[in-house]
Amino acid sequence: MTATPAARPRDIRPSIAVEDVTVRYSNGVTAVEGASFALGPGTICALVGVNGSGKSTLFKSLMGFVRPAAGHIAIAGLEVRQALKRGLVAYVPQAEEVDWNFPVLVEDVVMMGRYGHMGLLRIPRQADRDTVGEALARVNMLPFRHRQIGELSGGQRKRVFLARALAQGGQVILLDEPFTGVDVKTEDQIVALMRELRAEGRLMLVSTHNLGSIPEFCDQVVIINRTVLAAGPTATTFTPANLQRAFGGALRHIQLGGAALHADADTRQLTVISDDERPLVLYGEEDGKALAGEDAPLDRQDARR
Template sequence: MSEEAITLKHLTVAYQSVPVLWDVSLGFKKGKMTAIIGPNGAGKSTLIKAMLQLIKPLTGEVAFSLNDHQMAPYKEVKQQVAYVPQNSSVDWDFPTTVLDVVTMGRYGRLGWFKRAKKADKEIAAQQLAKVGMQTFADRQISQLSGGQRQRVFLARALAQEADIYLLDEPLAGVDMKTERIIMNLLHELVAEGKTVIVVHHDLQTVEEYFDEVVFINRSLMAAGSVSSAFTDKNIEETYRTDQNVGERSAQP
Protein backbone atom coordinates (compact mmCIF):
# COMPACT_ATOMS: atom_id res chain seq x y z
CA MET A 1 0.00 0.00 0.00
CA SER A 2 1.42 3.37 -1.04
CA GLU A 3 2.43 5.81 1.68
CA GLU A 4 0.59 9.11 1.86
CA ALA A 5 2.40 12.35 1.02
CA ILE A 6 -0.44 14.56 2.31
CA THR A 7 -3.26 13.72 4.71
CA LEU A 8 -6.40 15.81 5.20
CA LYS A 9 -8.73 15.25 8.14
CA HIS A 10 -12.21 16.81 8.38
CA LEU A 11 -11.24 19.91 6.38
CA THR A 12 -14.00 22.52 6.16
CA VAL A 13 -13.53 25.90 4.46
CA ALA A 14 -16.00 28.78 4.22
CA TYR A 15 -16.07 32.20 2.56
CA GLN A 16 -18.06 34.74 4.59
CA SER A 17 -19.68 31.91 6.59
CA VAL A 18 -20.79 30.05 3.43
CA PRO A 19 -19.16 26.57 3.28
CA VAL A 20 -17.11 25.95 0.14
CA LEU A 21 -15.60 22.66 1.25
CA TRP A 22 -17.29 20.43 3.80
CA ASP A 23 -15.61 17.81 6.02
CA VAL A 24 -13.02 16.55 3.52
CA SER A 25 -10.87 13.65 4.75
CA LEU A 26 -8.43 12.40 2.16
CA GLY A 27 -4.94 11.05 1.56
CA PHE A 28 -2.75 11.82 -1.47
CA LYS A 29 -0.42 8.97 -2.29
CA LYS A 30 3.31 9.56 -2.41
CA GLY A 31 4.97 9.18 -5.80
CA LYS A 32 1.71 9.34 -7.75
CA MET A 33 0.13 11.76 -10.23
CA THR A 34 -3.29 12.73 -8.88
CA ALA A 35 -6.03 14.70 -10.62
CA ILE A 36 -8.52 16.78 -8.63
CA ILE A 37 -11.66 17.12 -10.71
CA GLY A 38 -15.16 18.51 -10.25
CA PRO A 39 -17.58 21.11 -11.66
CA ASN A 40 -17.21 24.87 -11.62
CA GLY A 41 -17.34 26.22 -8.07
CA ALA A 42 -16.80 22.79 -6.53
CA GLY A 43 -13.93 23.98 -4.31
CA LYS A 44 -10.98 22.40 -6.13
CA SER A 45 -8.75 25.50 -6.03
CA THR A 46 -9.90 26.20 -2.49
CA LEU A 47 -8.74 22.72 -1.50
CA ILE A 48 -5.24 23.41 -2.83
CA LYS A 49 -5.07 26.82 -1.15
CA ALA A 50 -6.23 25.43 2.19
CA MET A 51 -3.52 22.76 2.00
CA LEU A 52 -0.94 25.53 1.45
CA GLN A 53 -2.33 27.73 4.26
CA LEU A 54 -3.28 30.42 1.74
CA ILE A 55 -6.80 30.09 3.15
CA LYS A 56 -7.51 29.33 6.77
CA PRO A 57 -9.99 26.45 7.20
CA LEU A 58 -12.80 26.55 9.72
CA THR A 59 -11.95 23.07 10.91
CA GLY A 60 -9.64 20.23 10.10
CA GLU A 61 -5.97 19.38 9.74
CA VAL A 62 -3.51 19.04 6.87
CA ALA A 63 -0.26 17.13 7.34
CA PHE A 64 2.64 16.56 4.95
CA SER A 65 5.06 13.65 4.98
CA LEU A 66 8.70 14.41 5.80
CA ASN A 67 11.63 12.36 4.53
CA ASP A 68 11.71 10.41 7.79
CA HIS A 69 8.06 9.48 7.22
CA GLN A 70 6.80 11.70 10.02
CA MET A 71 3.84 13.96 9.27
CA ALA A 72 4.13 17.70 9.81
CA PRO A 73 2.19 20.92 9.08
CA TYR A 74 2.92 22.85 5.90
CA LYS A 75 5.00 25.55 7.62
CA GLU A 76 7.59 22.91 8.55
CA VAL A 77 7.91 21.43 5.06
CA LYS A 78 7.17 24.35 2.73
CA GLN A 79 10.62 24.19 1.14
CA GLN A 80 9.68 20.70 -0.06
CA VAL A 81 6.36 21.81 -1.56
CA ALA A 82 6.10 23.69 -4.87
CA TYR A 83 2.95 25.48 -6.06
CA VAL A 84 1.91 26.60 -9.53
CA PRO A 85 -1.11 28.94 -9.24
CA GLN A 86 -3.75 29.61 -11.87
CA ASN A 87 -2.70 31.95 -14.66
CA SER A 88 -5.50 34.34 -13.78
CA SER A 89 -4.31 34.78 -10.18
CA VAL A 90 -0.89 36.22 -11.12
CA ASP A 91 -0.05 39.90 -11.66
CA TRP A 92 1.53 39.60 -15.09
CA ASP A 93 2.22 43.34 -15.29
CA PHE A 94 4.83 43.13 -12.54
CA PRO A 95 8.10 44.34 -14.12
CA THR A 96 10.41 41.35 -14.00
CA THR A 97 12.13 39.04 -16.47
CA VAL A 98 11.46 35.40 -17.17
CA LEU A 99 14.77 34.32 -15.63
CA ASP A 100 14.08 36.35 -12.48
CA VAL A 101 10.70 34.64 -12.07
CA VAL A 102 12.25 31.18 -12.34
CA THR A 103 15.08 32.14 -9.98
CA MET A 104 12.43 32.98 -7.36
CA GLY A 105 11.97 29.24 -7.05
CA ARG A 106 15.34 29.13 -5.29
CA TYR A 107 14.43 31.66 -2.58
CA GLY A 108 12.96 29.05 -0.26
CA ARG A 109 16.41 27.54 0.03
CA LEU A 110 18.28 30.84 0.06
CA GLY A 111 16.04 32.95 2.26
CA TRP A 112 14.29 36.01 0.83
CA PHE A 113 17.02 38.48 1.82
CA LYS A 114 19.94 36.62 0.26
CA ARG A 115 21.09 37.11 -3.29
CA ALA A 116 20.82 34.26 -5.76
CA LYS A 117 24.23 32.78 -6.44
CA LYS A 118 25.62 31.80 -9.82
CA ALA A 119 24.69 28.17 -9.14
CA ASP A 120 21.07 29.16 -8.44
CA LYS A 121 20.82 31.09 -11.70
CA GLU A 122 22.33 28.14 -13.54
CA ILE A 123 19.66 25.86 -12.07
CA ALA A 124 16.98 28.37 -13.10
CA ALA A 125 18.39 28.47 -16.63
CA GLN A 126 18.40 24.66 -16.78
CA GLN A 127 14.72 24.53 -15.83
CA LEU A 128 13.89 27.16 -18.46
CA ALA A 129 15.56 24.93 -21.02
CA LYS A 130 13.47 21.96 -19.86
CA VAL A 131 10.25 23.85 -20.62
CA GLY A 132 11.61 25.20 -23.92
CA MET A 133 11.77 28.83 -22.76
CA GLN A 134 15.52 29.44 -22.57
CA THR A 135 15.46 31.98 -25.44
CA PHE A 136 12.93 34.08 -23.46
CA ALA A 137 15.13 34.44 -20.34
CA ASP A 138 15.53 38.23 -20.64
CA ARG A 139 12.01 38.98 -21.78
CA GLN A 140 9.46 40.69 -19.52
CA ILE A 141 6.77 38.27 -18.33
CA SER A 142 4.07 40.71 -19.50
CA GLN A 143 5.16 39.99 -23.07
CA LEU A 144 4.46 36.25 -22.89
CA SER A 145 1.45 34.31 -24.12
CA GLY A 146 -0.68 32.29 -21.72
CA GLY A 147 1.01 29.03 -22.58
CA GLN A 148 4.47 30.57 -22.26
CA ARG A 149 3.59 31.99 -18.85
CA GLN A 150 2.43 28.59 -17.67
CA ARG A 151 5.72 27.06 -18.77
CA VAL A 152 7.66 29.74 -16.89
CA PHE A 153 5.76 29.08 -13.68
CA LEU A 154 6.36 25.35 -14.06
CA ALA A 155 10.07 26.11 -14.49
CA ARG A 156 9.97 28.14 -11.27
CA ALA A 157 8.44 25.17 -9.45
CA LEU A 158 11.06 22.83 -10.92
CA ALA A 159 13.83 25.18 -9.75
CA GLN A 160 12.58 24.74 -6.21
CA GLU A 161 13.60 21.06 -6.38
CA ALA A 162 10.66 20.08 -4.19
CA ASP A 163 9.26 16.68 -3.28
CA ILE A 164 5.58 17.60 -3.68
CA TYR A 165 4.12 19.67 -6.55
CA LEU A 166 0.66 21.25 -6.44
CA LEU A 167 -0.58 22.73 -9.71
CA ASP A 168 -3.87 24.61 -10.14
CA GLU A 169 -5.18 24.22 -13.70
CA PRO A 170 -1.75 24.15 -15.41
CA LEU A 171 -3.30 23.09 -18.74
CA ALA A 172 -6.07 25.69 -18.89
CA GLY A 173 -5.83 27.77 -22.05
CA VAL A 174 -2.57 26.26 -23.33
CA ASP A 175 -1.93 24.82 -26.77
CA MET A 176 -1.34 21.12 -27.34
CA LYS A 177 2.45 21.54 -27.62
CA THR A 178 2.60 23.25 -24.22
CA GLU A 179 0.25 20.64 -22.73
CA ARG A 180 2.54 17.84 -23.87
CA ILE A 181 5.65 19.61 -22.54
CA ILE A 182 4.01 20.16 -19.14
CA MET A 183 2.67 16.63 -18.80
CA ASN A 184 5.93 15.01 -19.92
CA LEU A 185 7.82 16.98 -17.26
CA LEU A 186 5.27 16.09 -14.59
CA HIS A 187 5.54 12.41 -15.49
CA GLU A 188 9.32 12.69 -15.21
CA LEU A 189 8.89 14.06 -11.68
CA VAL A 190 6.69 11.11 -10.74
CA ALA A 191 9.24 8.71 -12.22
CA GLU A 192 11.77 10.29 -9.85
CA GLY A 193 9.51 9.54 -6.89
CA LYS A 194 7.96 13.00 -6.58
CA THR A 195 4.29 13.54 -5.75
CA VAL A 196 2.26 15.59 -8.24
CA ILE A 197 -1.28 16.87 -7.58
CA VAL A 198 -3.12 18.69 -10.36
CA VAL A 199 -6.45 20.53 -10.46
CA HIS A 200 -7.64 19.35 -13.85
CA HIS A 201 -10.57 20.26 -16.12
CA ASP A 202 -10.53 17.84 -19.04
CA LEU A 203 -12.14 14.50 -18.25
CA GLN A 204 -11.09 13.16 -21.64
CA THR A 205 -7.41 12.99 -20.58
CA VAL A 206 -7.71 11.76 -16.99
CA GLU A 207 -7.11 8.11 -17.90
CA GLU A 208 -4.14 9.01 -20.10
CA TYR A 209 -2.39 11.40 -17.71
CA PHE A 210 -3.08 10.34 -14.11
CA ASP A 211 -2.59 7.50 -11.64
CA GLU A 212 -5.11 8.66 -9.02
CA VAL A 213 -8.26 10.78 -9.15
CA VAL A 214 -10.14 12.81 -6.54
CA PHE A 215 -13.74 13.90 -7.20
CA ILE A 216 -14.74 17.13 -5.39
CA ASN A 217 -18.08 18.89 -5.32
CA ARG A 218 -18.09 20.86 -2.07
CA SER A 219 -17.38 17.58 -0.32
CA LEU A 220 -15.34 14.53 -1.25
CA MET A 221 -17.44 12.53 -3.72
CA ALA A 222 -14.96 9.72 -4.50
CA ALA A 223 -11.23 9.00 -4.66
CA GLY A 224 -8.92 6.21 -5.70
CA SER A 225 -6.88 4.87 -8.58
CA VAL A 226 -8.01 5.97 -12.02
CA SER A 227 -8.56 2.34 -12.98
CA SER A 228 -11.07 1.81 -10.16
CA ALA A 229 -12.54 5.24 -9.28
CA PHE A 230 -12.85 6.97 -12.65
CA THR A 231 -16.27 5.51 -13.42
CA ASP A 232 -19.39 6.87 -15.12
CA LYS A 233 -21.22 6.62 -11.80
CA ASN A 234 -18.69 8.78 -9.94
CA ILE A 235 -18.57 11.28 -12.81
CA GLU A 236 -22.36 11.58 -12.94
CA GLU A 237 -22.74 11.93 -9.17
CA THR A 238 -20.02 14.59 -9.01
CA TYR A 239 -21.20 16.62 -12.01
CA ARG A 240 -24.96 16.11 -11.78
CA THR A 241 -25.50 19.75 -10.75
CA ASP A 242 -23.26 20.93 -13.60
CA GLN A 243 -24.81 21.74 -16.99
CA ASN A 244 -21.83 20.33 -18.88
CA VAL A 245 -21.93 16.82 -17.45
CA GLY A 246 -23.05 15.39 -20.77
CA GLU A 247 -19.88 16.66 -22.42
CA ARG A 248 -17.62 14.79 -19.96
CA SER A 249 -15.67 17.96 -19.38
CA ALA A 250 -15.76 20.70 -16.78
CA GLN A 251 -14.26 24.03 -15.90
CA PRO A 252 -12.24 24.71 -12.70
Protein backbone atom coordinates in the same frame (compact mmCIF):
# COMPACT_ATOMS: atom_id res chain seq x y z
CA MET B 1 19.61 22.35 0.23
CA THR B 2 20.58 20.59 -2.93
CA ALA B 3 21.75 22.40 -6.00
CA THR B 4 19.89 20.46 -8.66
CA PRO B 5 16.14 20.67 -8.96
CA ALA B 6 15.92 16.96 -9.61
CA ALA B 7 17.55 15.88 -6.38
CA ARG B 8 15.38 15.35 -3.36
CA PRO B 9 16.25 15.68 0.30
CA ARG B 10 16.63 12.13 1.50
CA ASP B 11 14.37 12.24 4.50
CA ILE B 12 11.43 13.64 2.53
CA ARG B 13 8.74 11.35 1.27
CA PRO B 14 6.25 13.56 -0.56
CA SER B 15 2.72 12.91 0.56
CA ILE B 16 -0.54 14.67 1.27
CA ALA B 17 -2.86 13.52 4.02
CA VAL B 18 -6.16 15.38 4.31
CA GLU B 19 -8.20 14.08 7.21
CA ASP B 20 -11.79 15.13 7.76
CA VAL B 21 -11.03 18.74 6.84
CA THR B 22 -13.69 21.42 7.12
CA VAL B 23 -13.00 24.96 5.90
CA ARG B 24 -15.29 27.78 6.89
CA TYR B 25 -14.77 31.36 5.73
CA SER B 26 -15.28 34.32 8.01
CA ASN B 27 -18.60 35.13 6.30
CA GLY B 28 -19.92 31.82 7.61
CA VAL B 29 -19.83 29.97 4.31
CA THR B 30 -18.62 26.41 4.63
CA ALA B 31 -16.56 25.79 1.51
CA VAL B 32 -15.42 22.27 2.29
CA GLU B 33 -16.76 19.86 4.85
CA GLY B 34 -15.36 16.58 6.11
CA ALA B 35 -12.95 16.11 3.20
CA SER B 36 -10.47 13.23 3.38
CA PHE B 37 -7.98 11.74 0.99
CA ALA B 38 -4.38 10.58 1.03
CA LEU B 39 -1.73 10.64 -1.68
CA GLY B 40 1.76 9.21 -1.74
CA PRO B 41 5.00 9.82 -3.66
CA GLY B 42 5.28 9.34 -7.42
CA THR B 43 1.70 10.35 -8.06
CA ILE B 44 -0.19 12.59 -10.44
CA CYS B 45 -3.62 13.19 -8.99
CA ALA B 46 -6.44 15.05 -10.72
CA LEU B 47 -8.70 17.24 -8.64
CA VAL B 48 -12.08 17.34 -10.34
CA GLY B 49 -15.23 19.28 -9.55
CA VAL B 50 -17.51 22.08 -10.71
CA ASN B 51 -16.54 25.70 -10.16
CA GLY B 52 -17.25 26.55 -6.54
CA SER B 53 -16.96 22.93 -5.46
CA GLY B 54 -14.08 23.77 -3.13
CA LYS B 55 -11.11 23.01 -5.35
CA SER B 56 -9.42 26.33 -4.79
CA THR B 57 -10.31 26.25 -1.10
CA LEU B 58 -8.58 22.90 -0.87
CA PHE B 59 -5.51 24.35 -2.63
CA LYS B 60 -5.56 27.31 -0.28
CA SER B 61 -5.61 25.08 2.76
CA LEU B 62 -2.77 22.99 1.36
CA MET B 63 -0.76 26.21 1.02
CA GLY B 64 -1.71 27.38 4.48
CA PHE B 65 -3.73 30.44 3.38
CA VAL B 66 -6.80 29.20 5.16
CA ARG B 67 -6.76 27.20 8.32
CA PRO B 68 -9.25 24.34 8.50
CA ALA B 69 -11.98 24.86 11.10
CA ALA B 70 -11.76 21.14 11.78
CA GLY B 71 -9.66 18.22 10.66
CA HIS B 72 -5.99 17.98 9.87
CA ILE B 73 -3.69 18.37 6.88
CA ALA B 74 -0.20 16.90 6.72
CA ILE B 75 2.28 17.36 3.88
CA ALA B 76 5.18 14.91 3.81
CA GLY B 77 4.22 14.08 7.38
CA LEU B 78 4.67 17.70 8.47
CA GLU B 79 2.31 20.47 9.44
CA VAL B 80 1.52 22.67 6.42
CA ARG B 81 3.49 25.57 7.88
CA GLN B 82 6.58 23.42 8.41
CA ALA B 83 6.31 21.94 4.93
CA LEU B 84 6.11 25.45 3.44
CA LYS B 85 9.09 26.57 5.46
CA ARG B 86 11.13 23.74 3.99
CA GLY B 87 10.08 24.69 0.47
CA LEU B 88 8.36 21.38 -0.12
CA VAL B 89 5.22 22.83 -1.65
CA ALA B 90 5.39 24.51 -5.04
CA TYR B 91 2.46 26.17 -6.74
CA VAL B 92 1.78 26.79 -10.42
CA PRO B 93 -0.84 29.55 -10.58
CA GLN B 94 -3.68 30.08 -13.01
CA ALA B 95 -2.93 32.52 -15.80
CA GLU B 96 -5.47 35.06 -14.49
CA GLU B 97 -3.74 35.25 -11.13
CA VAL B 98 -0.56 36.68 -12.61
CA ASP B 99 0.08 40.33 -13.49
CA TRP B 100 1.72 39.83 -16.87
CA ASN B 101 2.69 43.50 -17.11
CA PHE B 102 4.87 43.27 -14.02
CA PRO B 103 8.43 44.34 -14.87
CA VAL B 104 10.14 40.98 -14.39
CA LEU B 105 12.02 38.77 -16.83
CA VAL B 106 11.50 35.05 -17.23
CA GLU B 107 14.65 34.27 -15.24
CA ASP B 108 13.57 36.64 -12.45
CA VAL B 109 10.32 34.72 -12.06
CA VAL B 110 12.13 31.38 -11.89
CA MET B 111 14.59 32.87 -9.39
CA MET B 112 11.61 33.62 -7.13
CA GLY B 113 11.42 29.88 -6.59
CA ARG B 114 14.85 30.05 -4.96
CA TYR B 115 14.00 32.69 -2.35
CA GLY B 116 13.41 30.08 0.32
CA HIS B 117 16.96 28.81 -0.26
CA MET B 118 18.60 32.23 0.06
CA GLY B 119 19.57 34.45 2.95
CA LEU B 120 17.56 37.33 4.31
CA LEU B 121 18.69 39.71 1.57
CA ARG B 122 17.86 37.17 -1.19
CA ILE B 123 21.18 37.50 -2.93
CA PRO B 124 21.50 34.60 -5.36
CA ARG B 125 24.61 32.41 -5.29
CA GLN B 126 26.04 30.63 -8.30
CA ALA B 127 24.19 27.46 -7.26
CA ASP B 128 20.89 29.35 -7.40
CA ARG B 129 21.71 30.70 -10.87
CA ASP B 130 22.66 27.23 -12.07
CA THR B 131 19.43 25.78 -10.72
CA VAL B 132 17.41 28.47 -12.50
CA GLY B 133 19.24 27.71 -15.76
CA GLU B 134 18.65 23.97 -15.39
CA ALA B 135 14.97 24.45 -14.60
CA LEU B 136 14.52 26.68 -17.65
CA ALA B 137 16.39 24.22 -19.85
CA ARG B 138 14.17 21.43 -18.63
CA VAL B 139 11.00 23.19 -19.82
CA ASN B 140 12.72 24.34 -23.05
CA MET B 141 12.52 27.98 -22.07
CA LEU B 142 16.22 28.78 -21.78
CA PRO B 143 16.29 30.91 -24.98
CA PHE B 144 13.56 33.11 -23.49
CA ARG B 145 15.21 33.84 -20.16
CA HIS B 146 15.66 37.54 -20.86
CA ARG B 147 12.12 38.16 -22.09
CA GLN B 148 9.61 40.09 -20.06
CA ILE B 149 6.94 37.56 -19.03
CA GLY B 150 4.11 39.34 -20.83
CA GLU B 151 5.86 38.79 -24.17
CA LEU B 152 5.35 35.03 -23.97
CA SER B 153 2.57 32.87 -25.40
CA GLY B 154 0.12 31.09 -23.09
CA GLY B 155 2.00 27.80 -23.19
CA GLN B 156 5.38 29.47 -22.63
CA ARG B 157 3.99 31.31 -19.61
CA LYS B 158 2.84 28.02 -18.08
CA ARG B 159 6.28 26.51 -18.63
CA VAL B 160 7.97 29.43 -16.88
CA PHE B 161 5.91 28.83 -13.76
CA LEU B 162 6.58 25.11 -13.97
CA ALA B 163 10.28 25.95 -14.11
CA ARG B 164 9.83 28.04 -10.98
CA ALA B 165 8.31 25.04 -9.19
CA LEU B 166 11.29 22.95 -10.33
CA ALA B 167 13.83 25.56 -9.25
CA GLN B 168 12.17 25.67 -5.88
CA GLY B 169 12.74 21.93 -5.57
CA GLY B 170 9.09 21.44 -4.58
CA GLN B 171 8.26 17.84 -3.85
CA VAL B 172 4.54 18.47 -3.72
CA ILE B 173 3.48 20.53 -6.74
CA LEU B 174 0.02 22.05 -6.94
CA LEU B 175 -1.09 22.97 -10.46
CA ASP B 176 -4.18 25.12 -10.85
CA GLU B 177 -5.81 24.61 -14.26
CA PRO B 178 -2.50 24.07 -16.07
CA PHE B 179 -4.15 23.34 -19.43
CA THR B 180 -6.45 26.34 -19.70
CA GLY B 181 -5.56 28.49 -22.69
CA VAL B 182 -2.81 26.11 -23.76
CA ASP B 183 -2.51 24.44 -27.17
CA VAL B 184 -2.39 20.68 -27.59
CA LYS B 185 1.36 20.64 -28.21
CA THR B 186 2.08 22.49 -24.99
CA GLU B 187 -0.35 20.30 -23.11
CA ASP B 188 1.58 17.26 -24.28
CA GLN B 189 4.85 18.88 -23.20
CA ILE B 190 3.48 19.68 -19.77
CA VAL B 191 2.12 16.16 -19.39
CA ALA B 192 5.46 14.68 -20.47
CA LEU B 193 7.27 16.81 -17.90
CA MET B 194 4.80 15.81 -15.20
CA ARG B 195 5.42 12.15 -16.00
CA GLU B 196 9.15 12.72 -15.59
CA LEU B 197 8.55 14.39 -12.25
CA ARG B 198 6.37 11.51 -11.16
CA ALA B 199 9.17 9.13 -12.06
CA GLU B 200 11.41 11.16 -9.73
CA GLY B 201 8.96 10.46 -6.94
CA ARG B 202 7.26 13.83 -6.76
CA LEU B 203 3.60 14.28 -6.00
CA MET B 204 1.44 16.49 -8.20
CA LEU B 205 -2.11 17.59 -7.56
CA VAL B 206 -3.72 19.01 -10.69
CA SER B 207 -7.03 20.82 -10.72
CA THR B 208 -8.49 20.54 -14.21
CA HIS B 209 -11.67 20.66 -16.26
CA ASN B 210 -9.99 18.66 -19.01
CA LEU B 211 -11.80 15.45 -18.20
CA GLY B 212 -10.65 13.76 -21.41
CA SER B 213 -6.95 13.84 -20.61
CA ILE B 214 -7.20 12.70 -17.00
CA PRO B 215 -7.06 8.94 -17.71
CA GLU B 216 -3.99 9.58 -19.90
CA PHE B 217 -1.68 10.85 -17.23
CA CYS B 218 -3.33 10.83 -13.80
CA ASP B 219 -3.02 7.71 -11.73
CA GLN B 220 -5.20 9.06 -8.92
CA VAL B 221 -8.37 11.14 -8.95
CA VAL B 222 -10.07 13.14 -6.22
CA ILE B 223 -13.64 14.09 -7.09
CA ILE B 224 -14.95 16.92 -5.00
CA ASN B 225 -18.16 18.79 -4.44
CA ARG B 226 -18.09 20.55 -1.06
CA THR B 227 -16.60 17.34 0.24
CA VAL B 228 -14.61 14.50 -1.27
CA LEU B 229 -17.14 12.37 -3.15
CA ALA B 230 -14.62 9.82 -4.30
CA ALA B 231 -10.86 9.40 -4.18
CA GLY B 232 -8.66 6.63 -5.47
CA PRO B 233 -6.99 5.15 -8.54
CA THR B 234 -8.23 6.60 -11.83
CA ALA B 235 -9.39 3.23 -13.15
CA THR B 236 -11.85 2.65 -10.31
CA THR B 237 -12.70 6.21 -9.29
CA PHE B 238 -12.96 8.14 -12.53
CA THR B 239 -16.28 6.60 -13.53
CA PRO B 240 -19.22 8.28 -15.24
CA ALA B 241 -21.31 7.45 -12.16
CA ASN B 242 -18.95 9.36 -9.86
CA LEU B 243 -18.66 12.23 -12.32
CA GLN B 244 -22.42 12.43 -12.54
CA ARG B 245 -22.56 12.78 -8.76
CA ALA B 246 -19.95 15.51 -8.79
CA PHE B 247 -21.22 17.53 -11.70
CA GLY B 248 -24.93 16.76 -11.83
CA GLY B 249 -26.50 18.92 -14.49
CA ALA B 250 -23.35 20.97 -14.99
CA LEU B 251 -21.88 18.25 -17.13
CA ARG B 252 -22.71 17.57 -20.76
CA HIS B 253 -23.48 13.91 -20.99
CA ILE B 254 -24.19 12.41 -24.39
CA GLN B 255 -24.84 8.75 -24.87
CA LEU B 256 -25.23 6.95 -28.16
CA GLY B 257 -26.15 3.31 -28.47
CA GLY B 258 -28.33 0.73 -30.13
CA ALA B 259 -29.71 1.66 -33.53
CA ALA B 260 -28.25 5.15 -33.36
CA LEU B 261 -24.75 3.73 -33.38
CA HIS B 262 -24.85 0.21 -34.74
CA ALA B 263 -26.58 -1.47 -37.64
CA ASP B 264 -26.50 -4.82 -35.82
CA ALA B 265 -27.41 -5.87 -32.27
CA ASP B 266 -24.14 -4.58 -30.77
CA THR B 267 -24.91 -3.41 -27.23
CA ARG B 268 -21.87 -1.19 -26.83
CA GLN B 269 -22.49 2.49 -26.22
CA LEU B 270 -20.60 5.65 -26.96
CA THR B 271 -20.49 8.02 -23.99
CA VAL B 272 -19.25 11.61 -24.20
CA ILE B 273 -18.86 13.50 -20.92
CA SER B 274 -17.75 17.10 -21.11
CA ASP B 275 -17.16 19.93 -18.70
CA ASP B 276 -16.91 22.36 -21.63
CA GLU B 277 -13.30 21.47 -22.22
CA ARG B 278 -11.76 18.35 -23.64
CA PRO B 279 -14.52 15.77 -23.27
CA LEU B 280 -14.21 12.29 -21.87
CA VAL B 281 -15.20 9.77 -24.53
CA LEU B 282 -16.02 6.20 -23.55
CA TYR B 283 -17.03 3.30 -25.70
CA GLY B 284 -18.13 0.03 -24.24
CA GLU B 285 -20.86 -2.23 -22.88
CA GLU B 286 -22.18 -0.14 -20.04
CA ASP B 287 -21.07 3.40 -19.41
CA GLY B 288 -20.46 3.12 -15.67
CA LYS B 289 -18.59 -0.14 -15.61
CA ALA B 290 -16.72 0.16 -18.84
CA LEU B 291 -13.80 1.92 -17.24
CA ALA B 292 -13.67 -0.24 -14.18
CA GLY B 293 -11.98 -3.39 -15.41
CA GLU B 294 -8.98 -3.75 -17.65
CA ASP B 295 -10.66 -6.59 -19.45
CA ALA B 296 -13.87 -4.75 -20.16
CA PRO B 297 -14.35 -4.13 -23.86
CA LEU B 298 -13.26 -0.55 -23.94
CA ASP B 299 -12.12 1.82 -26.57
CA ARG B 300 -11.20 5.24 -25.42
CA GLN B 301 -10.54 7.95 -27.85
CA ASP B 302 -9.47 11.48 -27.49
CA ALA B 303 -11.71 14.04 -28.99
CA ARG B 304 -9.51 17.07 -29.10
CA ARG B 305 -11.13 20.34 -29.84
